[in-house]
Amino acid sequence: MLAAVQKNATRGDPRSVVKAIDQFCRQKEWAMNVGDEKGCILDSVVTEVNPATVLELGTYCGYSTVRIASLLPSNAKLITLEFNPDYAAIARQVIAWAGLEDKVQLVEGASGDWIPKMKEKFGIETFDLVFLDHWKDRYLPDTKLMEECGLLRKGSILLADNVICPGTPDYLEYIRNSPRYKSQYFKSHLEYTKVEDGLEKSVFLG
Numbered sequence: 186m187l188a189a190v191q192k193n194a195t196r197g198d199p200r201s202v203v204k205a206i207d208q209f210c211r212q213k214e215w216a217m218n219v220g221d222e223k224g225c226i227l228d229s230v231v232t233e234v235n236p237a238t239v240l241e242l243g244t245y246c247g248y249s250t251v252r253i254a255s256l257l258p259s260n261a262k263l264i265t266l267e268f269n270p271d272y273a274a275i276a277r278q279v280i281a282w283a284g285l286e287d288k289v290q291l292v293e294g295a296s297g298d299w300i301p302k303m304k305e306k307f308g309i310e311t312f313d314l315v316f317l318d319h320w321k322d323r324y325l326p327d328t329k330l331m332e333e334c335g336l337l338r339k340g341s342i343l344l345a346d347n348v349i350c351p352g353t354p355d356y357l358e359y360i361r362n363s364p365r366y367k368s369q370y371f372k373s374h375l376e377y378t379k380v381e382d383g384l385e386k387s388v389f390l391g
């Protein structure tokens with residue numbers, strides 16, 4: 186995938202990086218990027234929120250990192266967590282090829298370990314937008330952890346990938362029934378396939 190980006194995408198042009206990855210995943214081998222269809226929904230939410238601080242849980246190869254960072258205002262900060270060092274190494278190069286390294290801070294490690302340290306380590310008060318795309322059984326515990334750590338403010342937006350496939354049933358049940366959130370489901374498809382999937386957008390009400 187990285188070779189495809191370096192071969193087909195233009196340095197400093199995030200859109201060409203996104204296009205090169207999507208072409209590779211459609212023509213050569215499937216990969217678990219959010220993809221072009223759900224990616225457009227992600228783009229519209231990022232544009233609407235116009236966030237100053239973003240947390241991405243699950244960098245993978247940096248596809249959604251590039252999509253989000255390319256839409257952020259100049260002073261905005263995107264922190265992205267990746268557990269797998271090999272994926273992180275690829276993501277750093279993809280983000281650099283897109284010319285977005287100044288907007289992105291990639292941190293290696295587990296969400297459960299890093300979320301409690303966000304304030305002290307990165308001087309973050311609260312996140313305006315959180316994109317959940319990591320272990321599907323960590324969406325719920327990490328959302329509760331972010332609440333407990335005071336990382337969400339009235340109006341913070343959570344956008345969760347894969348709520349249908351692979352699925353995050355406990356997260357959906359919680360977020361759709363909690364009086365502290367207003368949720369909306371965006372029906373789509375699993376990246377590069379016809380299988381149903383979707384994004385769940387939730388506003389924290391404080």
Ligand SMILES: O=C(NCCCCc1cc2cnccc2s1)c1cc(-c2ccc(F)cc2)cc(O)c1O
Nearest residue numbers: 217243266267268294295296318319320347350351
């Ligand atoms: O597992 C998925 N994404 C998570 C990778 C987790 C690694 C991390 C854990 C962790 C912990 N702390 C901090 C950072 C991180 S990053 C995933 C899987 C599919 C899929 C796979 C097969 C299939 F047949 C159908 C769908 C589709 C998707 O869009 C996905 O996102």
Ligand SMILES: [Mg+2]
Nearest residue numbers: 219318346347
């Ligand atoms: Mg995903």
